[in-house]
Amino acid sequence: MPKSNSGSRECISMHVGQAGVQMGNACWELYCLEHGIQPDGQMPSDKTLGGGDDSFNTFFSETGAGKHVPRAVFIDLEPTVIGDMLHPINKSCFQRSLIP
Template sequence: MREVISIHLGQGGIQTGNACWELYCLEHGIQPDGQMPSDKTIGGGDDAFNTFFSET
């Protein structure tokens, strides 16, 4: 498994990075607190969740 490290510099970089992670979470159905909704199975039919996230 590979990790994703994102480094954002300056106010614009921070805002862009924050917007990207919010979009990733929205696209993959992750709640704002970082949890998956209980009715979803991780790695089920759609493996898109595992593209950026791994629940430990």
């Protein structure tokens, strides 16, 4: 398939239920490590200045403050499962205002 010049590609992931949320959380920890995004959602300055690789924009959205937040939806009826996401390495990567 030919590559379009019109814009970037974006991927939104959905994680449903306890197992889905836990697996999704593990995936996002890995995505942060692979793309060099720090636990607070910031990109190290040495990666942003010279690098032409912006593949992380497929999975992360950049806020006005320069923070990279996952393009993800986590759904579970049990609030403690999603609450547990705030404790691992990437706890600051998610927007707290969007977590009930």
